[in-house]
Each structure stands twice: as structure tokens, then as C-alpha cells.
Amino acid sequence: MGRSPCCDESGLKKGPWTSEEDDKLINYIKKNGHGSWRALPKLAGLNRCGKSCRLRWTNYLRPDIKRGKFTPEEEQTILNLHSVLGNKWSTIATHLPGRTDNEIKNFWNTHLKKKLIQMGFDPMTHRPRTDIFSSIPHLIALANLKELMEHNSWEKQAVRLQNEAAAQMAKFQYLQYLLQPPSSMSPAAFSNNNIISPSNVNIPNDFDTFDLLNSLSKDSTLPLLMEPSSINNIPSSFMNTSNNNSTTTIQPSIHDSIPFSHLPDLESCLISKDNMVQTSNFSVLCSTQGENSPTSPWRLPTSDDLSPATSSPPPAIPPVTNTGGDDCSASSYEGGPSSPSSIWPELLLDDPLFHELA
DNA sequence: AAGCTATTCAACCGCTCGTTC
DNA sequence: GGAACGAGCGGTTGAATAGCT
Numbered sequence: 001m002g003r004s005p006c007c008d009e010s011g012l013k014k015g016p017w018t019s020e021e022d023d024k025l026i027n028y029i030k031k032n033g034h035g036s037w038r039a040l041p042k043l044a045g046l047n048r049c050g051k052s053c054r055l056r057w058t059n060y061l062r063p064d065i066k067r068g069k070f071t072p073e074e075e076q077t078i079l080n081l082h083s084v085l086g087n088k089w090s091t092i093a094t095h096l097p098g099r100t101d102n103e104i105k106n107f108w109n110t111h112l113k114k115k116l117i118q119m120g121f122d123p124m125t126h127r128p129r130t131d132i133f134s135s136i137p138h139l140i141a142l143a144n145l146k147e148l149m150e151h152n153s154w155e156k157q158a159v160r161l162q163n164e165a166a167a168q169m170a171k172f173q174y175l176q177y178l179l180q181p182p183s184s185m186s187p188a189a190f191s192n193n194n195i196i197s198p199s200n201v202n203i204p205n206d207f208d209t210f211d212l213l214n215s216l217s218k219d220s221t222l223p224l225l226m227e228p229s230s231i232n233n234i235p236s237s238f239m240n241t242s243n244n245n246s247t248t249t250i251q252p253s254i255h256d257s258i259p260f261s262h263l264p265d266l267e268s269c270l271i272s273k274d275n276m277v278q279t280s281n282f283s284v285l286c287s288t289q290g291e292n293s294p295t296s297p298w299r300l301p302t303s304d305d306l307s308p309a310t311s312s313p314p315p316a317i318p319p320v321t322n323t324g325g326d327d328c329s330a331s332s333y334e335g336g337p338s339s340p341s342s343i344w345p346e347l348l349l350d351d352p353l354f355h356e357l358a
Numbered sequence: 359a360a361g362c363t364a365t366t367c368a369a370c371c372g373c374t375c376g377t378t379c
Numbered sequence: 380g381g382a383a384c385g386a387g388c389g390g391t392t393g394a395a396t397a398g399c400t
Binding site: 360361362363364365366367368369370371372373374375376377378379 | 381382383384385386387388389390391392393394395396397398399400
Binding site for chain 3: 054087
């Protein structure tokens with residue numbers, strides 16, 4: 001199958017569009033619809049290829065396009081969706097009305113990616129980079145912030161909380177290190193669905209790992225999405241397990257899924273087959289549905305999920321069990337719903353450092 | 359003011375996928 | 380089944396602009 005010549009055809013104009021060309025394109029599409037893009041330029045009296053016309057229309061001239069700065073909510077949505085979907089810009093764009101895939105892609109490449117890198121996170125996996133050099137910017141920024149805070153006086157408490165947050169971060173980075181996949185596995189493959197499977201991760205019989213996992217689950221809200229056979233390797237004494245036909249939710253920090261009709265923000269959640277939405281503050285999720293099934297039982301919300309019921313007020317979210325007395329992590333990381341694999345972006349957005357570095 | 363560098367984003371390129379014949 | 384084609388997608392480029400020296 002050869003490539004279609006399209007824009008290679010000589011004599012066709014390339015480069016920036018003039019307002020005259022824009023008018024021609026808009027008027028034609030308003031009257032006739034775009035029909036066949038290949039045929040459109042001739043019919044509209046444009047010396048452009050159809051592809052160029054399509055791009056100009058979908059990325060710039062379409063009447064429903066929303067221009068201007070991305071809101072923090074949109075930023076959050078992009079981060080959440082990117083952590084689940086990767087560079088599926090068009091899919092991400094379907095969750096952001098009025099934004100084009102091109103615009104989101106540009107915003108990611110020029111802003112969000114840089115923020116993640118500066119914070120010491122891998123923008124592909126949304127996980128902390130475990131090599132010491134990549135962590136340096138984050139550590140320096142933390143140190144600077146700490147110093148800044150120590151020189152103001154509102155902040156002994158804040159410094160303590162910051163230290164505790166940093167300790168949490170360190171704990172989790174160590175956990176990530178313990179659970180990290182073999183080096184042969186590419187980050188891209190890992191980011192496809194963000195599921196830790198037994199084949200790509202070493203779930204050790206290492207008491208330290210489970211101890212750390214358990215401690216993190218108790219005093220913060222850090223989640224892990226695992227496949228069922230991985231879960232089988234975790235001693236049951238570590239977890240409280242609730243079970244139904246399609247999912248098993250293991251919740252050391254006691255946080256139930258809630259019916260999605262009560263969910264305040266569907267966009268940033270995952271929905272299970274039995275229409276339960278996973279909110280923040282869960283700890284470990286796994287599926288009991290088909291031991292060898294590569295597919296997650298969790299899915300992104302669709303427009304069909306946006307029923308009128310979603311407008312009913314959300315129930316009070318139960319407080320996080322917080323054995324460590326760490327109000328910082330609890331107050332920072334609790335709150336809005338999140339998808340299991342999108343906790344890192346949410347952590348970042350809640351992290352003052354994230355805004356500091358922006 | 360001029361020159362240089364960094365950033366942004368519209369547009370292009372080349373590939374893949376789905377449909378038709 | 381496979382060739383041809385159209386449409387769409389993600390990656391990349393480069394002109395315009397902003398910021399800095």
C-alpha cells in the first residue's frame with residue numbers, strides 16, 4: 001500500500017493560512033459540510049490539499065473550539081488521563097470539550113512534561129525516577145522550600161509536615177524501587193495500562209516490602225494497581241479484603257468504593273464492571289475476573305456515565321485512617337477522586353512544590 | 359537597539375487503520 | 380484475500396514571538 005501523494009503534489013500552497021483562505025473554508029463547510037476532504041479544496045476554491053484543510057478546520061476553525069489557557073481542572077484531567085492512556089491525544093481530547101488533540105499534545109510537551117521532569121518523575125510512567133541523578137532537582141527543590149519555610153515563623157508545623165511528606169515520598173520511592181520491573185521492560189510498555197503484573201514485576205517474599213506497603217497504605221493514600229495473581233502473593237494478614245463477583249478491593253486504610261451516581265467528578269475516576277467508582281484513598285485494587293485476563297476490570301468513564309444522578313450531592317467521604325498522625329499527607333492527598341494509576345499526577349497537583357516549580 | 363536564545367503552537371509529515379471494491 | 384484509497388493519529392518542524400544579555 002503506497003502512501004497517498006496528498007501534500008506532495010506540486011503547486012499546492014503550504015504554510016500559514018491567510019484569513020481569506022480561512023473564510024473560504026469556513027463558508028464552504030457551513031454551506032456543504034466537509035464531505036470528502038480530498039475533494040473539498042477544489043470545490044471550495046482553495047489551493048491546498050485536503051489534509052491541510054482538514055487540519056486547519058479541526059484544529060483551528062471549528063466553531064466549538066475553546067481557546068485560551070488550560071484551567072487547573074483541565075490540567076488535572078490531562079495528567080490523570082495521560083497516566084492511564086499515554087500519548088493517546090485524541091482519546092484524551094474527547095474528555096476535554098473544545099480542546100483539540102493537537103493543543104493538548106502541545107500543552108503536554110511544553111508545560112506538563114517539563115513539570116514532571118523537574119519534579120523528578122518520569123513523564124511516561126508518571127512514577128518517580130529511581131536513579132539518584134534524576135531525583136536531584138526534586139530534592140534540591142524540597143531543600144530550598146524547607147529552608148524558605150524555616151526562615152518564616154508560621155511554619156514550624158509546616159516544616160514538620162513537609163519533612164513528613166518528604167519521608168513519605170522517600171518511603172514510596174523505595175517501595176517503587178523494590179517493586180520495579182526488570183530493566184528489559186520498556187517504560188512505554190509499562191505505561192500502557194499501568195498494571196503491575198506478575199510477569200513484569202518482582203513481587204518478592206520480602207517482608208520489608210510488605211511492611212512498607214502496609215505502612216504507606218495506613219498513613220497515606222498511595223494506591224497500587226495489581227493483577228490478581230500478584231495479589232495472591234501478598235499474605236492475607238496484611239490486608240482487609242472485600243470481595244464481590246468482579247473485583248476485589250483490598251483496603252488497609254478502609255475506603256469503600258462508592259456508587260458512581262454519587263460521584264462528584266467522573267472524569268478522573270475509573271469505573272468497574274459493576275459500576276462502582278474507585279475514589280482516592282484506596283490502597284490496592286485487583287481483579288478476580290479471569291486470572292489470565294490482560295484487561296483491567298476498570299475503565300474510564302464515558303458520556304453514558306454522566307447521568308442526571310451525578311448532580312446529586314456526594315456523600316461525605318470517610319476520613320482516612322491515619323495511624324502515623326501525619327496530617328500533611330492526609331490533608332494533601334485526600335480529597336478529589338482519582339484513578340488508581342493516576343495518583344502521581346494528583347499528588348503533584350496537591351504538592352506546593354509542583355506550583356513552586358511551575 | 360541589536361543580537362541571541364528559549365518558548366510556543368500552527369502546520370506538516372509519515373505512518374496506521376478502516377473501508378471499499 | 381489483498382490492493383487502493385481516505386481519514387485520522389502521533390511525532391516533528393519551523394516561523395513567530397518573548398525574554399534576556
